[in-house]
Amino acid sequence: MGLNVFWDNSNIWLVGRGVCEQREPGDEADFRIHFAKLFDFAVDNRQVDFAYLGGSIPPNNDNLWNRFNDLGVAVEKQERGVATGGEVAVDEAIQLAMANRILDCDEPSRMVLLTGDGNGYDEGKGFIKQLERAVKHGWEVEVISWEHGCNRHLRKFAQEKGIYRPLEPVYENVSFINNKRWAK
Structure with missing residues (x-):
């Protein structure tokens, strides 16, 4: 059974930055996710049939999105709202991709959600x-998810109906501080 990975990039990065504030105070501005290592952690040496990432622009960081493409992850970027600068429809785009995958697959599989x-x-x-x-x-x-910012209902659902994997134990493996600390 292959994996179907869905990644809420903004949530993982924003909450991870909060974890950085606790573990490496003062380095939050330079906090980064090591995408390949986080993807490897999520996949855990299992076959990936489908992977989807939702994120927002700006920043228009082609290098970031290209890294996901290099990992075999379909990337859907959404523009931020003009009035608020906040994300518009990123979560909904990921949720639609999840629903479509459930409907389009001939056989049930495993859904891995990073958020x-x-x-x-x-x-x-x-x-x-x-x-x-x-x-x-x-x-x-x-x-x-980051335990630090995981919705209690989401965590409870995953623990009762599937698997919940917190990111804090692998913080130093899946993140780095730009120009200071590399991911292990």
Whole structure:
């Protein structure tokens, strides 16, 4: 059974920066995710059938998006809102990709979700709802998130219906401080 990986880049980076603030105070501005090492951690030597990343621009960092493409990850970039500068529809694009994958696969598989975002839980939508749909259709589910910022409902769902893997134990392996500390 191959993996279907879905990655909420903004959530992983933003919450990781908060973890950096606790572990390496003063280095938050230079905090970076080592994409290949985080992808390797998520995949854990298993076959990947599909991988999708949702993120936003600006910054228009072609090197960043190209690194994901080099890893075999389909990248969908969304423009930020003009008025607020905030993300618009990134989570929804990832959730749509998750739903489409559930519908398009002939056989259930394993869905791996990298996020801590539980928004929409109270309204019956969002990432948790997509994971519920996956389980209902016979899929196995796995959530990878920073414990520091993982929605409690998302973590509980993953622990009860699948697997929950926190990132704090591999912080130094999947992150680095630009011009100061490399990922191990």
